[in-house]
Amino acid sequence: MKDFFTTRHTVRQFTKDVVDDRLLTELIEAASHAPTTGNMQLYSVVVTRSEEGKAALAPTHFDQPCVSGCSVLLTFCADYNRFVKWCNQRNASPGYDNFQSFVTAVLDTVIFAQQFCTLAEMNGLGVCYLGTTTYNAPQIADILGLPAMVVPVVTLAVGYPAAEGKVSDRLPVDGIMHNERYHDYTADDIDRIYSLKESLAESKRFVEENGKQTLAQVFTDVRYTRQACEQFSKIYLDFIRNAGYSLPD
Amino acid sequence: MKDFFTTRHTVRQFTKDVVDDRLLTELIEAASHAPTTGNMQLYSVVVTRSEEGKAALAPTHFDQPCVSGCSVLLTFCADYNRFVKWCNQRNASPGYDNFQSFVTAVLDTVIFAQQFCTLAEMNGLGVCYLGTTTYNAPQIADILGLPAMVVPVVTLAVGYPAAEGKVSDRLPVDGIMHNERYHDYTADDIDRIYSLKESLAESKRFVEENGKQTLAQVFTDVRYTRQACEQFSKIYLDFIRNAGYSLPD
Numbered sequence: 257m258k259d260f261f262t263t264r265h266t267v268r269q270f271t272k273d274v275v276d277d278r279l280l281t282e283l284i285e286a287a288s289h290a291p292t293t294g295n296m297q298l299y300s301v302v303v304t305r306s307e308e309g310k311a312a313l314a315p316t317h318f319d320q321p322c323v324s325g326c327s328v329l330l331t332f333c334a335d336y337n338r339f340v341k342w343c344n345q346r347n348a349s350p351g352y353d354n355f356q357s358f359v360t361a362v363l364d365t366v367i368f369a370q371q372f373c374t375l376a377e378m379n380g381l382g383v384c385y386l387g388t389t390t391y392n393a394p395q396i397a398d399i400l401g402l403p404a405m406v407v408p409v410v411t412l413a414v415g416y417p418a419a420e421g422k423v424s425d426r427l428p429v430d431g432i433m434h435n436e437r438y439h440d441y442t443a444d445d446i447d448r449i450y451s452l453k454e455s456l457a458e459s460k461r462f463v464e465e466n467g468k469q470t471l472a473q474v475f476t477d478v479r480y481t482r483q484a485c486e487q488f489s490k491i492y493l494d495f496i497r498n499a500g501y502s503l504p505d
Numbered sequence: 506m507k508d509f510f511t512t513r514h515t516v517r518q519f520t521k522d523v524v525d526d527r528l529l530t531e532l533i534e535a536a537s538h539a540p541t542t543g544n545m546q547l548y549s550v551v552v553t554r555s556e557e558g559k560a561a562l563a564p565t566h567f568d569q570p571c572v573s574g575c576s577v578l579l580t581f582c583a584d585y586n587r588f589v590k591w592c593n594q595r596n597a598s599p600g601y602d603n604f605q606s607f608v609t610a611v612l613d614t615v616i617f618a619q620q621f622c623t624l625a626e627m628n629g630l631g632v633c634y635l636g637t638t639t640y641n642a643p644q645i646a647d648i649l650g651l652p653a654m655v656v657p658v659v660t661l662a663v664g665y666p667a668a669e670g671k672v673s674d675r676l677p678v679d680g681i682m683h684n685e686r687y688h689d690y691t692a693d694d695i696d697r698i699y700s701l702k703e704s705l706a707e708s709k710r711f712v713e714e715n716g717k718q719t720l721a722q723v724f725t726d727v728r729y730t731r732q733a734c735e736q737f738s739k740i741y742l743d744f745i746r747n748a749g750y751s752l753p754d
Binding site for chain 1: 507513515530532533535543549550552554586591592595609618640651674675676681682685689695696699718728738
């Protein structure tokens with residue numbers, strides 16, 4: 257069982273086989289039994305199967321091939337809309353138009369999405385998380401017709417794997433675990449923790465292909481730049497506010 | 506396999522049996538193979554086993570009995586500290602002191618925590634999520650000695666289950682799934698989606714015990730009040746800013 261978890265990996269290329277509607281619904285139903293805050297289930301998932309739907313969403317995910325190449329695209333959204341409608345219909349006064357509630361809904365949403373991911377992988381499907389969801393939330397919301405209080409958080413591309421995937425490296429476990437108190441990292445710790453990753457042929461290729469001196473520079477200068485992080489910070493935070501979650505000063 | 510996921514449930518009461526250190530480390534190591542943004546692993550987990558550690562943390566979780574009653578308490582933190590130290594040590598200029606980066610780290614952290622939860626449950630352990638982690642982040646950070654860019658997100662109480670647990674109800678799956686576009690809920694939809702939950706003996710007892718007219722009022726007036734949500738919004742957002750993640754206006 258543990259081996260399944262340590263050898264799982266992201267799948268970005270899929271066969272043309274369709275993920276059966278009944279299987280998909282069963283997996284989503286099973287995933288909904290994952291933990292959720294106060295059993296409120298503060299999430300929704302929008303299923304995109306149509307070619308038009310995928311084509312509309314593709315640019316919001318920077319045209320990653322797995323968006324058009326997958327069988328089904330699942331956009332997981334933090335959702336207080338349903339719960340607040342229920343409260344209003346039951347003579348209750350909801351106070352969930354704030355940041356804490358948004359965070360709570362995000363936790364529920366990601367727990368649910370990850371449980372779905374595990375279930376899908378256990379059933380022979382391949383899954384790719386699209387982190388671009390928070391970058392282009394306004395366009396995604398527009399395409400999917402999301403009402404107030406519904407915020408896209410993660411998207412999963414799902415299908416049958418087209419090829420053997422590659423298991424990624426991970427940091428040594430003592431690099432992410434702390435005993436009783438957080439022991440901050442010394443320069444030697446950092447060297448040790450990242451040494452395996454830096455020694456991989458794939459990492460060296462990344463550095464070379466991007467004309468950089470270090471692997472860290474590939475992250476800071478190419479993959480996740482300050483300019484992009486700051487731009488998308490503003491877009492996402494504005495979207496959250498406009499969706500009805502106010503932020504204190 | 507699906508049955509395992511649909512019958513899983515939160516465990517709040519534990520036996521005195523200790524979760525073996527080796528098992529815990531194995532489960533955390535396996536969970537770290539869960540998906541992570543750009544393979545950055547933007548999280549840390551702080552392990553609390555000592556009686557003193559649990560006693561110090563108990564008030565931050567409003568003295569829920571599972572905090573002192575569990576074998577081990579795991580505080581999962583969004584963590585750019587390690588990654589930024591690596592960047593700085595490798596002649597790279599990190600631009601991760603912003604909201605988008607914070608959200609990315611939260612996603613990584615929750616995916617990791619949920620994968621741990623599933624692995625723990627599959628290995629006969631019981632787990633309880635403590636949503637109080639985001640409420641009292643400043644005190645938790647102080648107790649655990651968290652440096653800048655490390656933000657507590659979720660805590661899991663872990664141990665061997667003391668008794669048969671109860672499987673919670675969930676909304677019907679069509680209440681959380683949308684086909685191609687979000688279909689907003691009509692008043693009839695809301696009635697139908699929440700009817701099972703409202704009909705449960707447990708729900709009726711909650712309403713009565715709290716002297717309310719509807720189950721929704723138990724949520725809005727007792728469990729998750731506007732006053733508390735707004736208070737904890739400010740505390741958490743201030744904490745995030747102070748931890749080094751700036752927010753655009």
